[in-house]
Amino acid sequence: MKRFLDLADFSREEITGLLALAQRLTDKPEPQALAGRILGLLFFNASLRTLASMQAGMARLGGNSFVITPGQGTYQIETRLGVTMNGPAAEHVREGLPVLASYCDVMGIRAFADGKNLETDLSESTFNAMAALVNKPLINLESAMSHPCQALADWKTMDDLKVPRQGRFVLSWVWHPRALPLAVPATALHMAAMRGMDVTVLRPEGFALPTPIMDKARRAAAASGGSVRETADRREALEGAQIIYAKEWGATTAYGDAEADAALRASLTDWCVRDSWFERTAAQCRLMHCLPVRRNTAVADEVLDGPRSVVLHEAHNRLLVQMAVLYRMLKGDPQ
């Protein structure tokens, strides 16, 4: 495995194989497996879980890491091609990325969506251009539209909790003070569809996920025996849900327009997951979220501190699944 950029690049069997490897490495640690190997981490955006768990996971396998954060101890890095660089950026990705790749055995890059033009962000042109410059195994640590490590951790969490493969999964938009990227909702949706679940996207008007994202999930559902639908009707959506996956994202009808986005979300502050959301769900319905989560804004204390929340389980699984990805990339596929 040389690239871990999008769950859609793998078969269902490959994904379940990675999850099995994550469990095997948990049950039977291999603390010297990656001795002497180097992980290079490049973060264009803030991180807590990814920053800590990638380093911890590499070290638990015997390897080591370095972290590069443009603008913080490192030069600002230009990503546009053909530009005359007389602005603040002193380095271009066309040099910076191959150089960093040449120092390590595996690389991870986080580069969020620009959030200006939906077509551009959907095309993953920025991330793909960077990926093309890296001639080492590469892990997507969240790009414009994909966060596959999160998806893998979420899938494992549902397996751990014995959520049925065909259970009802509701991806619900929740409130946030400003527009956030589409990577996590797009990836969670695709992951649940690929797992074979009965998936509902619950979102207010103006926040429908883009057609290419919905179509991609529908194709995954078709292959796995799952289903995908969307609605703005919360009561209907939550009926019988086994998972509420809460996520904040920006208005897709006002993409890149902060003012219009703010106007759309102004009246939506009741999209905060509370205990009352679980009144008509399955009895065992769980709350999932990729974190960080704004308390009492996106999800209420009563839910996050109650027994339904599995957000810490998801976050811990980040460590375990990423160790499996690193191991698979550097030790090769099973025989």
Added chain:
Amino acid sequence: MKRFLDLADFSREEITGLLALAQRLTDKPEPQALAGRILGLLFFNASLRTLASMQAGMARLGGNSFVITPGQGTYQIETRLGVTMNGPAAEHVREGLPVLASYCDVMGIRAFADGKNLETDLSESTFNAMAALVNKPLINLESAMSHPCQALADWKTMDDLKVPRQGRFVLSWVWHPRALPLAVPATALHMAAMRGMDVTVLRPEGFALPTPIMDKARRAAAASGGSVRETADRREALEGAQIIYAKEWGATTAYGDAEADAALRASLTDWCVRDSWFERTAAQCRLMHCLPVRRNTAVADEVLDGPRSVVLHEAHNRLLVQMAVLYRMLKGDPQ
């Protein structure tokens, strides 16, 4: 040992046991003792010695570390409970801390006093709330009122230098452009009292240490055979001193009031330790300071560059005692 938060949580024998372990690991290194183990470091405030020595100490024992600095590559982290998070902080400690703890085997946290309300800071409510969220061994890297790694290093320094157990220890306030927290003076005072020393707190009017801090030190002195007193009379305090422990702190009579604090300290710039301070001390009197120290503001060049200064010895001991703490936490207590 699952918590190293305050010297007061340990018996004198436990502390001297840690110091003996620090010496043993120095004399007979165990470079693989913590192989495969991970130290998670969370810094809400700036650091030089702690940041470097914790990582170096973990690596010298064969382990590895990651560092998280909220606001620098990592989300700002909310510590208040029950708040609706629509401000700059995207993450709450109630998620962030258990997540980080789940990635490591031992954790260290630095979180200085808020410096607004003395009662709140004395209660250690912020740090204690964070500590309760960490289900791994936890080291206090300086909280509102406690800096136990510094205290352990200082104790070892006096042992190394054969400063008598019942020697005269003067904790002296020194000048600084603004109010600094009470953690180091409170901890140095308690440490010296617990060691059994004859302790004097020398400070100008307005800068007396809070009663709970003085009382805690007096209890430690009573148990160890030491003594604790305070004075504003420099000449009297320094008479026969074997240690001058210089430290800057804020006016306790104007806690949280920067303007009143500034007025109180405006006339106190002569509280800078100079050679003349040692005229009536013991001949071998040493200058201690936790660092960083502002030269010619808190302590003059002539003292820091002279033979009395042991500040570098103290700083180096940070490495050695922290290795003992890490070892004890992860390898267990001696049989």
Added chain:
Amino acid sequence: MKRFLDLADFSREEITGLLALAQRLTDKPEPQALAGRILGLLFFNASLRTLASMQAGMARLGGNSFVITPGQGTYQIETRLGVTMNGPAAEHVREGLPVLASYCDVMGIRAFADGKNLETDLSESTFNAMAALVNKPLINLESAMSHPCQALADWKTMDDLKVPRQGRFVLSWVWHPRALPLAVPATALHMAAMRGMDVTVLRPEGFALPTPIMDKARRAAAASGGSVRETADRREALEGAQIIYAKEWGATTAYGDAEADAALRASLTDWCVRDSWFERTAAQCRLMHCLPVRRNTAVADEVLDGPRSVVLHEAHNRLLVQMAVLYRMLKGDPQ
């Protein structure tokens, strides 16, 4: 080897010995050579290659590193002597440096020129004062006038590419929006002269390298059988060149005067290396640059993306030569 501060401190044989060691460690890795050893890195200025390659190199030899960046998670550090520290800096190098040195086995420091006074910067007084405080092996990661790791990597690159020892090396000034330090041009010039090359410094009027730098290079050339000259005539300079080493630097006739420097460079934007620069060079002429490079400002895309550019080769060699320096410092000289 206890200091790696300037190529001029070593004989030609010592340098070629280091290059041979770099190659040996590449051909026959020693992944446990520096197990348990600690590298302390102190960066007063931004870095990408150095930050990543020093950590990666140390880890590839089995060691570990910590990174300190004053002002980013660490206190600002005062470097002036005798000053009363009542400004923003809380720590002085006279404490900070010996403390960090006491935590590690080898140290690296980056501290660029102040860029205010040429004589002061030429004297390396700031870096030398810091070096005197470090009682461990010390690597210069770029000081006011020296960047020996870059020079070593560049030398190895030319050896790798079989550029003749006496080949024509043109160090050419190129455009940049503002004045940059002299460390890299001074060091590249000296390195090429020491290698025995026929060296031309090509620069516009106002940008001649200072006499002490030219004289030092001439001495190195005299010892190695090379030569050094300078010109403002691009056509003449590039005739038959085997290497164009592009570098940005500030006007030496207006050192420390940003306005006068800007006036001098305003009309020089055609000093951007393009394919046309190679019309009269040797057929195999290469483009070298230390990176980061501003595209289409200092060097055009057509050159950086074409077959003449060896900038990535140079950058990768940073890793290899630094591993040799670390190994030599901590494992000793060959018997």
